[in-house]
Amino acid sequence: MKAPDFDYVSPQTLKEALTLLDEGDGDAMPLAGGQSLMPMLNFRLATPDLLVDLNRLDELSGIADAGGMIVIGAMTRYADLEQSDLIANHAPLMAKALPFIAHPAIRNRGTIGGSVALADPAAEMPALLMTLDATVVVASLQGERSIAAGDFFLGLYDTALRPGEIVKAISIPKAAGIRRFAFDELTRRHGDYAMVGLAATADSINPLNELRLAFFGIADRAFRAIEAEEALNGHTADDEPATKLATEAVMALPFDGDVNASADTKRHLAGVLLKRVLQAL
Amino acid sequence: MAKTKDIKLMVNGEMVARTVPFRLNLVDFLRKDLGLTGSHVGCEHGVCGACTLEVDGKMVRGCLMLAVQADGATVATIEGLSTSGRIAELQAAFHERNALQCGYCTPGMLASALEYVERDGAADRHAIREHLSGNYCRCTGYQAIVDAIIDVIEGRTAP
Numbered sequence: 063m064k065a066p067d068f069d070y071v072s073p074q075t076l077k078e079a080l081t082l083l084d085e086g087d088g089d090a091m092p093l094a095g096g097q098s099l100m101p102m103l104n105f106r107l108a109t110p111d112l113l114v115d116l117n118r119l120d121e122l123s124g125i126a127d128a129g130g131m132i133v134i135g136a137m138t139r140y141a142d143l144e145q146s147d148l149i150a151n152h153a154p155l156m157a158k159a160l161p162f163i164a165h166p167a168i169r170n171r172g173t174i175g176g177s178v179a180l181a182d183p184a185a186e187m188p189a190l191l192m193t194l195d196a197t198v199v200v201a202s203l204q205g206e207r208s209i210a211a212g213d214f215f216l217g218l219y220d221t222a223l224r225p226g227e228i229v230k231a232i233s234i235p236k237a238a239g240i241r242r243f244a245f246d247e248l249t250r251r252h253g254d255y256a257m258v259g260l261a262a263t264a265d266s267i268n269p270l271n272e273l274r275l276a277f278f279g280i281a282d283r284a285f286r287a288i289e290a291e292e293a294l295n296g297h298t299a300d301d302e303p304a305t306k307l308a309t310e311a312v313m314a315l316p317f318d319g320d321v322n323a324s325a326d327t328k329r330h331l332a333g334v335l336l337k338r339v340l341q342a343l
Numbered sequence: 344m345a346k347t348k349d350i351k352l353m354v355n356g357e358m359v360a361r362t363v364p365f366r367l368n369l370v371d372f373l374r375k376d377l378g379l380t381g382s383h384v385g386c387e388h389g390v391c392g393a394c395t396l397e398v399d400g401k402m403v404r405g406c407l408m409l410a411v412q413a414d415g416a417t418v419a420t421i422e423g424l425s426t427s428g429r430i431a432e433l434q435a436a437f438h439e440r441n442a443l444q445c446g447y448c449t450p451g452m453l454a455s456a457l458e459y460v461e462r463d464g465a466a467d468r469h470a471i472r473e474h475l476s477g478n479y480c481r482c483t484g485y486q487a488i489v490d491a492i493i494d495v496i497e498g499r500t501a502p
Contacts (some may be wrong), residue, residue, distance in 0.1 A: 063387065069346060070411055072364035098369070100407040101388035113365070117412060141401065165477025166458060168389060170401040171408065253474040 065103035067280075072115040076122065076230070080203050082114045084226045085243040092228050094137060094176030097168050102336050109203065122175070122230065125149065128237055136175020136229040141166070143174065152236040155194060155243040155263055159186050162245070175229040178214070181221045184255035184320075186247070188215045188286035189276035193261040194234050203228040208233070211328050218282040242267050244342035246332050247279070250322065255279065257323040258331040262341045267343050269301075270294045275336075280328050281316040289314070290336070299340035351416040354379070355423025364411040370394040370405030372413075373420055381421035381450050381460050385479070392478030395451035402458045421450035430457050432498065436491035445481035452478050456492050466496040 073079040083090050089111035093099055102108040114121060122137035132152050134143070143149050144160045157243055163169060163186050173304070177187040191211035196215045200207055200223060214222045223229070247259030249270070256279035265272040273291045277289050278284040289311035297304035312332050317325040344359045350361045354377060361376055361401045368387075370449035373379045373396070374416070387406045394405035397419040430453050443449045452475065471489050482489060 064371070065366040065368065065409075066366075067346060067366055071349070072408070072411070074413075095414075096409075097389060099408075103366075104368075104387050105404070115412065129483070165392070165403050166401045166474055166476055167392065167395050167455065170405075171403050191464050248368070252473050 063105060064146045066106055066109050067113045068110050070115065071112065074118055076119055076201065079119060080201065080228070081225065082112065086112050086114070088103060088225055090114055094179070095139060095171040097164065097172040098176065098180050098182065103196050112140045116228070119194050121177045129234070132230045132234045132236060134174055134234070134257045136178070136231055137173050139233050140169035140172050140174070144169065153194065153234050154232070155245060155261060156239055157188055158243060159190055159245040159261065162186060162247055162253070167314050174232055174305065175282060178232065179221065179223060179229045179340045181219050182255070183189070183218055183281065183283050184279040186208045186256070186259060186278060189259060189278035189284050191232065192284055192286055193263050193328040196230060198234040199231040199233060202227040206230065212286065215283045216301060241265055246335055246339050246342065248335065257324070258328050258335055260332070260335040262339045262343060264343055265298065269296050269298050271296070277312070277315060277332060280332060283317045285315050287312050299343065305340070312336050348411045350411055350416070352413050352415060355419055355426065359402060364483045365409065365411055367410045368406050369408040369410050369413050370396070372410035373405065373418070379420045379422050383447055383450055390479070391446055397424070397452040397454060397479065402454050404457040418439040421453060424454065424457065432495045433457060433460065435490065436494045437488070440487045440491040440494065442483060442491040447482040448478060452480060452488060458497070460495055464496065466493045468493070474481065478481070
């Protein structure tokens with residue numbers, strides 16, 4: 063189908079964009095890379111009165127070294143993240159995961175802020191940000207606030223964003239020392255939404271220490287597998303009792319079936335991924 | 344408020360100015376307003392890749408961008424890429440390898456392949472398939488398409 067009728071503005075400043083969204087009072091939607099919103103418009107799943115295009119807001123784009131953190135503007139595109147030395151050097155988990163996100167032509171347009179604000183349950187970015195202990199910086203006419211990624215993603219397409227707020231930036235602590243990273247996902251076609259995906263980091267692997275695991279594509283949002291982390295910390299990935307406990311903890315996570323796989327299939331695949339990702343750390 | 348905007352953009356080396364409805368997507372604008380029907384419309388939600396075209400030097404989905412967003416942009420469709428000769432080697436290799444049958448996916452497939460070749464992508468079947476994963480072909484089974492792209496890469500790197 064074609065998109066419904068709407069008004070459209072392409073503001074030049076963030077303040078102008080926030081004013082338009084505030085005045086739109088819920089009937090105005092921000093347009094980031096459009097790689098999810100455009101399909102939603104074409105399917106008539108989204109029917110805004112006004113689209114506020116953020117694509118000309120240069121102030122929202124770019125990757126900066128801010129001491130202990132890497133700060134990524136919300137309108138930074140996946141293709142720019144893929145080509146960034148800052149990301150390669152200081153956020154290697156993200157660098158590893160980027161090629162899994164959709165297809166090159168989508169990554170040329172899609173933005174990190176758009177993915178974060180949409181909170182698709184099968185998207186990679188929420189799980190990555192939860193694993194990396196990132197912070198989401200949001201802006202409205204009232205000012206800015208920072209929300210830990212772990213508190214930002216609330217449910218199916220549901221986030222801590224309040225009316226009139228947009229994602230302004232993502233702040234990721236630099237990977238220190240010898241941290242380990244692994245990422246994998248299972249899809250029917252490379253680049254499609256994952257049936258199950260898993261992002262992992264650890265300070266060390268022998269034994270595992272400060273392990274963080276976040277699954278996505280399993281239910282209404284990404285989930286940290288905290289009980290599995292606790293079961294594995296202090297042990298190696300081939301410690302049978304520890305991995306058995308961790309696998310049981312993963313099986314106890316919420317799983318919902320979707321068009322790609324039933325809940326039981328996803329639960330099975332999550333166990334497969336846990337093994338693979340622990341081996342890859 | 345009229346839900347239209349005057350836009351000006353460079354399409355295949357030619358400056359065009361039109362008034363477009365906000366809701367019109369880029370590929371429909373190119374096909375219907377400018378008569379450039381080389382870019383195909385398959386799924387209209389970014390899955391099939393038939394509408395892949397170049398905007399400001401990057402391959403994008405023509406169905407996932409509004410025409411108004413292309414105001415001031417430089418666009419190259421399959422017509423422009425053919426005329427300029429940028430895809431001549433790929434076209435010849437696709438022909439040689441029988442890398443198309445019905446041809447519906449071919450404009451988008453060539454655009455995606457061009458991006459891979461111009462970025463000095465390796466002659467690696469797996470990497471090529473990953474790069475083309477966003478372009479559906481329902482005829483060839485992809486084997487011949489990958490063969491054609493490898494021919495082009497090897498032709499370019501040959502002494």
